[in-house]
Amino acid sequence: MISPERLTAAVRERLPLVGPLVPVERSGAWSRAFTASALVDGTEAPVVVRVGSHLDDFAKDALASGWECPQLPVPPAYAIFPVDDEFAMVTGRRYGVFLEDLDASAWGRALPHVFDAVDALRAVPLVAAAPADVDTGGLDLPFDPAIVGVTRPWREWLTDLQDDPSARGGGWAPRLAGSPTGDHSFHAGLEFLHGLVDGVEPPRSFVHSDLLHGNVLAAADGSRIEAIFDWGCLFAGDYLYDIAWLDFWAPWHPGLAAHDVPALARQRFAGSDPQAGLFDVRLRACAVHIGLCHLAYFAFVDNPAQIAATDRRLAQYDGRAGS
The missing domain is CATH 3.30.200.20 (Phosphorylase Kinase; domain 1)
Incomplete structure (x- = not known):
């Protein structure tokens, strides 16, 4: 180090x-x-x-x-x-309160600004190149479009969840199988996801895919977003992934859980989404993918309690506990 x-x-x-x-x-x-x-x-x-x-x-x-x-x-x-x-x-450096630490009333004021940020991302061209004013120290930055998924069909990107022990976070499969929760729901959820997104190809845009967990700063009263950072999970996908992220993790954050994020997002984006008729299916597919990825992640970091909690939340999307 x-x-x-x-x-x-x-x-x-x-x-x-x-x-x-x-x-x-x-x-x-x-x-x-x-x-x-x-x-x-x-x-x-x-x-x-x-x-x-x-x-x-x-x-x-x-x-x-x-x-x-x-x-x-x-x-x-x-x-x-x-x-x-x-x-x-x-x-x-920017200053503010972490988004997930807001109370319910502040979340009510913050959500429209979060939706504005998601909407701004939708307008960004799918081009990967660093701004000229960033000093890269002679490094050749890895801007192959494949690193953000631009070149892959949406169904293929969502369902490619194989364990690669040589990759970052790899080696999770035997740990998940050996956890108290086991891996049955992972495989059942992946099969469910395959069917759910069959024939669905939404418009693609950049997705932050981690708009919680210390990556967004807001004013203490939720009146504005101060900063969005840590873009390491960036990819090109359905913008509803960022909405599903908030919805999936809401039970972990009481202030956020006080709001019906899908209903508010449906109202906000209905007029600008050419596939608004598939809103619920697309959101559900994103949420199932989030759940599956985090069963793998929590197995990788050996956190049985979070594996179990994620499994329970996933069940609310993948048909085991209704929709």
Whole structure:
């Protein structure tokens, strides 16, 4: 693991730091984060420095930084560079309350702004290229369209859930099979998903696919979204995936659970969605996929309690407990 001293020296080669790097308590699953101040274009500004092994995650962050607009407040990306056998990325820092920590009334004010962000993503061209002002340190960023699924049919992308022990997060299948919950519902859910999306090919757009879990900052009263970051799960799919994400995880977050997210989203997007008649089927397919992926993920991190909780939630979408 890179020492703070080594990381500090590497950052200072790209940006003049003002003061030390301070570890962030709530870092991501695949990277470590630090905060600092740096001189950006001659002005002192707060920044976040993240370090991890997966360059493609940082490449997606750089890509998304070029989409910043009032509805989609993505922090600017300043630099991506190698540090020993890992990579580091420097972005602007933003402040606010994590979206999932809002109470019910604040969530009521925030949801329209979240929908605006999803709508802004729908308008982004499906082109993968980092903004020219991001210092990539000579790295060849992995912008093969395949990394975001642009070249794959939607049904194929959704149902390709095989365990690859050599891939990130791989080796989950035997752990899931050996968990107290077992893997029967995973295989049954995958079979259900195959039938559910047969013949369904929605318009594709970029999807964040992790609009919770410390990746979105909002005003404390929910009156605006302050920042959307950590785009490592970005892919090209049905925009309803981001809506299904909120709906699937709502029971984990009481403030969000107080709202009927699908009903509100159906009302918000009915006039602009050319396949609005398939809204319920598409949302359900996305939710089933989210459940299956997280049975695998929680098996990978050896969390039997979350495997069981995810399995119960999945049952509400895949026919075992009704629709």
